[in-house]
Amino acid sequence: MNLDELVNSIPESDLRENLSHCVGEWKQDDKDIEVLTDLIRKWHGNVWFQEADASNKFHSEFQKFKSVAIDNIGGLTLNERLYWFGLFDAWGSGNETTQNRLRSKLRANA
Template sequence: MFEALSIKMNFDEYIKEVDKFSDDEVVARLRKHLAEWKQDDTNVIKLADSIEHFFGNSWIGSEKIHNHLYRLWLHFKTEAITGIGGMTINERLYRFGLFERFDSVQTEAAQKVIYAKVCV
């Protein structure tokens, strides 16, 4: 159940990993927060802050699950958020699972919101 994932996982892969443990009420709240981020207008920096806050102020029932999900989060954060400056827009959209949202926008203003979300 704790198989190693690629360190270069994208946001959707991280959500799928969180899903495996969402029978824990706290993990289910984390899962909901992750999914809501994809639809809101906050950027990746605020995402990182909110997830760090979540892990620092929530108690997942199993320390093993907490450590597993936090370790994967740290890998994702390091690769995708800390390293975002060296990515193209397409890499950013892929890493954060935002291609579908980007493709569905109807206005330039909505497009700009997604650019801001991935710090372009």
């Protein structure tokens, strides 16, 4: 489950739209994956799901995403990083400056 799929897995539309907005802003800025981790943790800690099971499921899916995509970022190719963080379109339509920003965001500057 990549970042976009994680956001779309939220059953409550208002919560899904709110997190989608936050993630969309993150995709546009210069902040890296550590900021994304904090952003999602803070978001989850400050919202109320109608069902505790939905909240627990989101938390579990976020932990899986974090383990694969964030904690193991160094073992991923650039294409894998773009997939996990839903940034293929931004890469493909971006100029050199945008691509350099995405490399930095995804810690792929080597």
